[in-house]
Amino acid sequence: RKEVEQDPGPFNVPEGATVAFNCTYSNSASQSFFWYRQDCRKEPKLLMSVYSSGNEDGRFTAQLNRASQYISLLIRDSKLSDSATYLCVVNDMDSNYQLIWGAGTKLIIKP
Amino acid sequence: ETGVTQSPTHLIKTRGQQVTLRCSSQSGHNTVSWYQQALGQGPQFIFQYYREEENGRGNFPPRFSGLQFPNYSSELNVNALELDDSALYLCASSLSQELDGYTFGSGTRLTVV
Numbered sequence: 001r002k003e004v005e006q007d008p009g010p011f012n013v014p015e016g017a018t019v020a021f022n023c024t025y026s027n028s029a030s031q032s033f034f035w036y037r038q039d040c041r042k043e044p045k046l047l048m049s050v051y052s053s054g055n056e057d058g059r060f061t062a063q064l065n066r067a068s069q070y071i072s073l074l075i076r077d078s079k080l081s082d083s084a085t086y087l088c089v090v091n092d093m094d095s096n097y098q099l100i101w102g103a104g105t106k107l108i109i110k111p
Numbered sequence: 112e113t114g115v116t117q118s119p120t121h122l123i124k125t126r127g128q129q130v131t132l133r134c135s136s137q138s139g140h141n142t143v144s145w146y147q148q149a150l151g152q153g154p155q156f157i158f159q160y161y162r163e164e165e166n167g168r169g170n171f172p173p174r175f176s177g178l179q180f181p182n183y184s185s186e187l188n189v190n191a192l193e194l195d196d197s198a199l200y201l202c203a204s205s206l207s208q209e210l211d212g213y214t215f216g217s218g219t220r221l222t223v224v
Contacts, residue, residue: 044154045215099213
């Protein structure tokens with residue numbers, strides 16, 4: 001079983017719609033969670049950290065469910081510029097500074 | 112403040128050759144982590160350097176080695192290149208080991224033929 005799993009997609013979504021995707025992680029002791037965004041052939045960029053209480057940044061909302069060991073990302077009022085691959089990242093508790101990455105979920109926003 | 116700079120941006124090497132990739136960390140950052148990202152996959156941790164010492168290593172063979180210099184820049188060396196080493200190599204710098212403070216360079220795309 002992979003340590004961090006994501007649906008690879010692609011998710012094809014019309015502009016203005018709301019889209020959500022989940023990521024599951026295997027290590028129940030993991031403490032830090034992140035969503036990164038990666039555009040085609042570019043480096044990943046931090047979208048948001050995911051806190052236990054959940055957090056929101058504009059149109060983006062991240063949630064953590066420790067009991068079921070998943071994190072989610074919700075994008076409201078999607079824009080064409082949201083098209084990208086969204087990577088779920090969890091810290092490696094065996095060595096606290098290492099990040100374990102999912103393979104990413106590809107999102108395509110259509111006009 | 113300058114960001115993370117990687118060089119070269121693209122590289123083509125022949126199987127069996129050796130390659131050195133370079134990374135200049137963001138100003139003020141003392142930690143550099145290297146990742147390998149194969150096509151369609153998430154980045155895989157190679158190793159991390161903190162104040163010139165290797166501070167953790169992922170599941171990569173010894174032919175992957177690195178250095179960090181006093182100015183916190185870093186090199187990734189790969190010996191005896193294999194076709195499967197073809198990937199995007201990403202360098203990320205941070206201050207100490209702040210997990211949410213990673214800044215990535217734009218990567219070096221290595222193709223082994």
